[in-house]
Amino acid sequence: MTRYRAHRPESLVVDRGRRRFLIGSGAVLALPFLETLTSRTAHAWAPVAGGPSRMAVLYNSHGLIMENFLPGPNFSMRPILQPVADANLTSKLLIVGGVDQKVNSAHAGNAWTHFTCVPKTEWGSENWQITGSGPSIEHVIGRHMADGQTPRRLDVGVYDDLARPTQRSNLFWFGADDPVVHQLDPQRVFDGLFASEPTEPETETSTRTTVNRRDSRRALVLDRVLEQFRSLRGRVSADDRHRLDQHAEKLVELEQSLVPTTTEEVPVELSPTCDEPPAVSPLSGLTHREVAERNIDILSHALACNLVDIGTFRIFDLSRAALSFITDPSLNAAFGDKNHHNTWHDASDLGVELTREAFTLINTWYGELFARLLQNLDAIDEGDGTALDHTMVLWTAEYGHGGGHASGNLPVVFAGNAGGATLGRYVNLSRNGADSQWRNDANPGFHACAVTCMNAFGITGNTFGDYAIVESPVASGPLAL
Amino acid sequence: MPFHRISGRSVVCAWLGVVGLAGCESQLGAPVVAGSPSEASEQPEGPVAAPEVPDRPSVPREQPEASCSVEGSIGEPRLRRLSPTELESTLADLMAQFDVNVDTDPSPLARPSVRHHFENHIEANGMTRFEVEAVMPWIESISDVMTSDLDGLLGCSAPPAADGCVREFAARFGAAALRRPLTADEVDALAGLYDAVLEFDEPRAAVRGIMEASLQAPEFWYLATDTEIGPDDAPRYTSHALASRLSYFLWGTMPDRPLRLAADDGALHDPAVLMSQVERMLDDPRAAEAMVRFHREWLNVSPADRLTKDPEVYAAFNPELARDLDEEFSRFVLAVVRSDGSIHDLLTERRTTVNRGIEEALGLAPVANDDGDWVQRELEPERAGILGRPLYLASSATDRDSKLIDRGVTVVEKLLCARLTPPADATSVIPPPPAGAPPSNKLEQVEARAEMDACSSCHDTIDPIGLAFEAFDGLGVVRERYSDGVAIPTHGVLPNGDTFTNAAELVDALAQREQVRSCYATKWLEWSLGRDTTPAERCLAESLSDAPSIRAMLVQIATSDWMRRPVGGAQ
Numbered sequence A: 001m002t003r004y005r006a007h008r009p010e011s012l013v014v015d016r017g018r019r020r021f022l023i024g025s026g027a028v029l030a031l032p033f034l035e036t037l038t039s040r041t042a043h044a045w046a047p048v049a050g051g052p053s054r055m056a057v058l059y060n061s062h063g064l065i066m067e068n069f070l071p072g073p074n075f076s077m078r079p080i081l082q083p084v085a086d087a088n089l090t091s092k093l094l095i096v097g098g099v100d101q102k103v104n105s106a107h108a109g110n111a112w113t114h115f116t117c118v119p120k121t122e123w124g125s126e127n128w129q130i131t132g133s134g135p136s137i138e139h140v141i142g143r144h145m146a147d148g149q150t151p152r153r154l155d156v157g158v159y160d161d162l163a164r165p166t167q168r169s170n171l172f173w174f175g176a177d178d179p180v181v182h183q184l185d186p187q188r189v190f191d192g193l194f195a196s197e198p199t200e201p202e203t204e205t206s207t208r209t210t211v212n213r214r215d216s217r218r219a220l221v222l223d224r225v226l227e228q229f230r231s232l233r234g235r236v237s238a239d240d241r242h243r244l245d246q247h248a249e250k251l252v253e254l255e256q257s258l259v260p261t262t263t264e265e266v267p268v269e270l271s272p273t274c275d276e277p278p279a280v281s282p283l284s285g286l287t288h289r290e291v292a293e294r295n296i297d298i299l300s301h302a303l304a305c306n307l308v309d310i311g312t313f314r315i316f317d318l319s320r321a322a323l324s325f326i327t328d329p330s331l332n333a334a335f336g337d338k339n340h341h342n343t344w345h346d347a348s349d350l351g352v353e354l355t356r357e358a359f360t361l362i363n364t365w366y367g368e369l370f371a372r373l374l375q376n377l378d379a380i381d382e383g384d385g386t387a388l389d390h391t392m393v394l395w396t397a398e399y400g401h402g403g404g405h406a407s408g409n410l411p412v413v414f415a416g417n418a419g420g421a422t423l424g425r426y427v428n429l430s431r432n433g434a435d436s437q438w439r440n441d442a443n444p445g446f447h448a449c450a451v452t453c454m455n456a457f458g459i460t461g462n463t464f465g466d467y468a469i470v471e472s473p474v475a476s477g478p479l480a481l
Numbered sequence B: 001m002p003f004h005r006i007s008g009r010s011v012v013c014a015w016l017g018v019v020g021l022a023g024c025e026s027q028l029g030a031p032v033v034a035g036s037p038s039e040a041s042e043q044p045e046g047p048v049a050a051p052e053v054p055d056r057p058s059v060p061r062e063q064p065e066a067s068c069s070v071e072g073s074i075g076e077p078r079l080r081r082l083s084p085t086e087l088e089s090t091l092a093d094l095m096a097q098f099d100v101n102v103d104t105d106p107s108p109l110a111r112p113s114v115r116h117h118f119e120n121h122i123e124a125n126g127m128t129r130f131e132v133e134a135v136m137p138w139i140e141s142i143s144d145v146m147t148s149d150l151d152g153l154l155g156c157s158a159p160p161a162a163d164g165c166v167r168e169f170a171a172r173f174g175a176a177a178l179r180r181p182l183t184a185d186e187v188d189a190l191a192g193l194y195d196a197v198l199e200f201d202e203p204r205a206a207v208r209g210i211m212e213a214s215l216q217a218p219e220f221w222y223l224a225t226d227t228e229i230g231p232d233d234a235p236r237y238t239s240h241a242l243a244s245r246l247s248y249f250l251w252g253t254m255p256d257r258p259l260r261l262a263a264d265d266g267a268l269h270d271p272a273v274l275m276s277q278v279e280r281m282l283d284d285p286r287a288a289e290a291m292v293r294f295h296r297e298w299l300n301v302s303p304a305d306r307l308t309k310d311p312e313v314y315a316a317f318n319p320e321l322a323r324d325l326d327e328e329f330s331r332f333v334l335a336v337v338r339s340d341g342s343i344h345d346l347l348t349e350r351r352t353t354v355n356r357g358i359e360e361a362l363g364l365a366p367v368a369n370d371d372g373d374w375v376q377r378e379l380e381p382e383r384a385g386i387l388g389r390p391l392y393l394a395s396s397a398t399d400r401d402s403k404l405i406d407r408g409v410t411v412v413e414k415l416l417c418a419r420l421t422p423p424a425d426a427t428s429v430i431p432p433p434p435a436g437a438p439p440s441n442k443l444e445q446v447e448a449r450a451e452m453d454a455c456s457s458c459h460d461t462i463d464p465i466g467l468a469f470e471a472f473d474g475l476g477v478v479r480e481r482y483s484d485g486v487a488i489p490t491h492g493v494l495p496n497g498d499t500f501t502n503a504a505e506l507v508d509a510l511a512q513r514e515q516v517r518s519c520y521a522t523k524w525l526e527w528s529l530g531r532d533t534t535p536a537e538r539c540l541a542e543s544l545s546d547a548p549s550i551r552a553m554l555v556q557i558a559t560s561d562w563m564r565r566p567v568g569g570a571q
Helices: A034-038 A079-086 A109-114 A137-145 A186-194 A204-233 A238-256 A288-304 A329-335 A340-345 A353-378 A446-456 B037-041 B084-097 B129-146 B150-154 B164-178 B184-198 B203-215 B239-250 B257-264 B271-283 B285-299 B319-338 B343-348 B356-362 B390-395 B404-415 B442-451 B453-469 B503-511 B514-529 B535-544 B550-558
Strands: A013-015 A020-022 A054-060 A093-097 A153-158 A166-175 A178-183 A310-315 A391-396 A412-416 A425-428 B227-229 B235-237 B351-354 B375-378
Touching (some): A109 A166, A153 A186, A153 A288, A166 A310, A178 A310, A186 A288, A288 A353, A310 A353, A329 A353, A391 A446, B184 B203, B239 B285, B257 B271, B319 B351, B343 B514, B404 B453, B514 B550
Parallel strands (some): A153 A310
Antiparallel strands (some): A166 A178, B351 B375
């Protein structure tokens, strides 16, 4: 039931400078949620000269087999990043070694902290897993780009249970109690981005009117709903009021987004690629690999065609069964009866060689997804470079060697646009050898990486998050790239 | 030099296969026990001094006979959002009220992780940005479906301006969504919305506007608990707030017509009427559904369609068997509750209902016939109570084997209400394994954990319990040995001297304990309130644990003073 119409809609308007995508009709009509984000008034943000104008973050849990991730002599790729070499894109990589996780945490606590750089401290509280500790870096950047408004973003991933449509993130946060939600079903993601309501008429003008009428109704409905929030607000306790207010704030943002844009629209030629979103097919029968690839394709399309400014892709822990498309016998031997998490523990460099082999294969598949994202973006010519050249792509994780939950020497690789830093090289910032999986107080923390990202998007300053509880001094400011 | 240590004790024994989020740091030496008045101060702020690891950690100790006179409010509701399951049930009931019976798209709400909570936990059901944005088109898809026969829905031909017919519909629909009658002002506002939409759109869109405003109203999404002053001049929850409290507690959905009627005329305030409504509700199939759901969520039991097994290891497993095991679990829980069983019975009952498929999978001599009929029988001597249900055992397992630690942790966290948490100064540094080969099987891992203080502080408690349940493989089938021929030592001694030779004796011993009974009552309080319990409420749970049956306990909660009156309103 693909409802996307492949022809190029006439009124599709994109402002390249402001990276804004206005809804006229056709392909992006009736986006269930993105539409409300894309139709808002244009904001003033412009990229730093030579800097990126979009950001994509790829994340996987449990770190990587670092010795097969970091490059060899002469920037030769080892297995995990070999897919990027196969795509001839290593010249657009900047691999950074020696970045540590500074938070003094354990197990999943690092995940909660990684992108927010605010340590989770409520250990022992039953709710510590539910709440975060602050906005994550890509949201801070997105909000900056959106001039304080809700960023336009797409968050997708691949999860063990393919039937699950969404999964809350513990990595990416709008705020401490507002997790990003990853969408997992490519068909739904696709429909959300590209399909129009089945009940809407097909002709362009009537559809446009229908959308306007519906938006007018939405505005009236939201008025009434917000009035009811105000009424209930007066009848509940202060704590409960806070809860209602947080909900209402998001409705207010939604309402504001319904205000029609008055900014002058500047038509810009779009790449033909943007006319044809990647194919999707119903979920049934797809392997986890295919699901991941489709979501990568949709994400890169949404980014390259300026439907969103920020994208994240999360690879959740996948079971042996979900990874069955990797047939190498080492996986069976490594997993045994263990789940992903416990199998990783045995893949510590002090552990079993076999599991290291198995996880290198799994990590190499992550590398393939990363390369696919880069390739998709690089295929789109934007005149003064490709879409990749205008995108900061960051692949990272909260552990180095996941097996030991080791928080030293995290995987950090930029691609496309690292804010002007020279690409095609490996920068080792480690003060205790890039091979060490242990933290070193003298190494830069991941927050330095976050600052680097912020600066690339024109947010000045040299701190991000809060490392107050860390007893040791940490390097501050951007990475020395 | 086997370990990297920070402060000499908090190493994380990940390589030994420690359960995912539970660190080895134990709080069991000073257990967090239901009803323990000391718990209020157990989470100090700021740097936490490392608790001493006891010489001989034990299963959480029985608290001394507590008088349990903790001061504090009991049963005070927080404004919580409907859980995804409650939302779906509520919406289905609401649509049925208007004679619309069609499938809607699944709600866009993310399913919260309920490993440590019930799904209705307030903190797990915050409204995220994504959800707020996705709810609007979802509600619109529902208003679209519900207005496909507009005249039938309204009971009149949609007029060009709001008239009596529209106002009547708005009042009816609004009351259904808000679970209380609307005020005249509220009806006016909806009628005004109808007229405003008509200025630029057709009547159907105007009716949809009424529905969309009602279905996005905070009182649809949140369980509001309005109060009023009763004839005795004391505050009480309004009869409609009380009706909702009851229906979401016992059913997980909105009040039905008889309950609404009892609320409409205020009769629900009459204790006799309240009692008869509660009894009626407990006899309703919706209560049975909620009852099974409570026990599933309590023990993290997977639904049949989420259960997967590796066919190389469990050739007997197939989706049909999964459904049978699922049904066996439900039948077992309901049989205990319907026969006025207690928590003791729930943990120790040996009779259950099985069919031939289950008998074959468990390797039992058949009693059931070939026609798929269900028969009542006892199973193996090791198997008793809800923790012996094959669905639970297959859920506390991977695709290929049982989860020893997971089963042990379930007993500690879910039956004893003790918490296992990572230490406050947890470090991410992992001890390398001791010299030599890493432990190759579970028994060696158990021994290795026992030899390390930092691990044993929790695992000395977790592992013996887990070992007793190792008598059941990853499908819940009884076994004496692992596949490598090693015998499973299922016997053990509890710190209080009780010995057990198998899981059935272990749960027998547990079922005797006051701590387990009041923990179970605490879990029902959590379920009824949708939040963590306060120390005062855990005190209350101790008295609830004396109830002669689970049903009697639920009646006690549902008709309690705190269910009816806000704090300070008790007479």
